[in-house]
Amino acid sequence: MSAPPTGRIGIIGGSGLYDLPGLTDTRWVAVDTPWGAPSDELFFGRLGEVELVFLPRHGRGHRVPPSEVNYRANIAALKQMGCTDVLSLSAVGGLRADLPPGTFVVVDQFIDRTFAREKSFFGTGLVAHVSMAKPVCHRLGRHVLAQLAAQEVPHADGGTYLAMEGPQFSTLAESQMYRSWNCDVIGMTNMPEAKLAREAELCYASVAMVTDFDCWHPGHDSVTVDAIIGVLLGNAAQARQLVSGLVAQLHADTQAPACGCRSALDHALITAPSARSPEMIHRLQGIAGRVLQAQG
Ligand SMILES: CSC[C@H]1O[C@H](OP(=O)(O)O)[C@H](O)[C@@H]1O
Numbered sequence: 001m002s003a004p005p006t007g008r009i010g011i012i013g014g015s016g017l018y019d020l021p022g023l024t025d026t027r028w029v030a031v032d033t034p035w036g037a038p039s040d041e042l043f044f045g046r047l048g049e050v051e052l053v054f055l056p057r058h059g060r061g062h063r064v065p066p067s068e069v070n071y072r073a074n075i076a077a078l079k080q081m082g083c084t085d086v087l088s089l090s091a092v093g094g095l096r097a098d099l100p101p102g103t104f105v106v107v108d109q110f111i112d113r114t115f116a117r118e119k120s121f122f123g124t125g126l127v128a129h130v131s132m133a134k135p136v137c138h139r140l141g142r143h144v145l146a147q148l149a150a151q152e153v154p155h156a157d158g159g160t161y162l163a164m165e166g167p168q169f170s171t172l173a174e175s176q177m178y179r180s181w182n183c184d185v186i187g188m189t190n191m192p193e194a195k196l197a198r199e200a201e202l203c204y205a206s207v208a209m210v211t212d213f214d215c216w217h218p219g220h221d222s223v224t225v226d227a228i229i230g231v232l233l234g235n236a237a238q239a240r241q242l243v244s245g246l247v248a249q250l251h252a253d254t255q256a257p258a259c260g261c262r263s264a265l266d267h268a269l270i271t272a273p274s275a276r277s278p279e280m281i282h283r284l285q286g287i288a289g290r291v292l293q294a295q296g
């Protein structure tokens with residue numbers, strides 16, 4: 001089997017974003033990974049010369065809850081299919097009065113409060129510790145911000161995303177605590193997705209689309225799914241325009257091949273080569289083959 005092309009752009013669509021209209025040469029393709037199946041088939045298509053791969057995070061029809069999304073399979077599938085850049089689109093609650101519904105936040109930090117998910121491709125037999133100090137790709141984030149400015153979408157440059165386990169929304173005490181921690185938005189999915197993208201040496205950026213004020217705002221009702229979907233339907237055209245504008249910018253980005261995200265594993269593997277499990281080495285070829293081969 002020939003290797004897939006590289007330089008494809010991956011898009012992970014969150015709640016309310018289950019397809020990506022407007023592409024050419026489209027097809028849904030089932031992809032398997034050493035970590036199992038992703039949330040759905042992958043949707044391949046082109047925008048001009050650029051190849052895109054879209055994956056609905058919860059599957060078409062929103063079948064998979066946040067705790068049961070196979071984040072490892074989703075990221076591994078995009079990597080296997082030759083994606084180098086991944087844009088995550090998500091619905092979030094706003095934890096600040098100046099981030100009302102309709103605002104797009106280009107996330108730059110996370111607090112991970114999830115506890116029931118597989119969070120690493122690595123493990124016994126091949127241990128790795130990547131840096132998450134700067135958890136998103138700065139270069140990709142700049143392109144996203146330029147595109148949002150061009151679209152004149154209300155947006156914020158940076159924000160801390162609190163990742164909760166769910167599926168229930170937060171209690172008032174939790175929501176107030178996250179605000180006291182200076183978190184800006186809250187959602188249930190960007191962790192461990194961002195951690196796994198880093199381990200897979202993908203350039204990853206997250207656009208958090210504010211759909212509600214969670215439950216802390218005295219002047220607004222507590223969040224409901226209906227309210228979220230209502231806001232998302234209003235945002236969908238802007239989200240799709242963001243994707244097409246971003247693709248054009250990435251196509252022209254000559255800095256991309258040298259981006260530091262793509263060498264995140266250079267100093268991360270700690271298991272001595274002689275102590276590495278052959279099964280793990282085999283399983284991790286699609287994720288860490290670059291460094292495993294270099295280290296013999
Ligand atoms: C639809 S209500 C809550 C649901 O929406 C967000 O998902 P995503 O990040 O995939 O847009 C949130 O994290 C919850 O999973």
Ligand SMILES: Nc1ncnc2[nH]cnc12
Pocket residue numbers: 091092093094169170186187188211212213214215223228
């Ligand atoms: N308030 C909220 N809490 C968690 N996830 C969300 N997704 C959208 N709004 C949310």
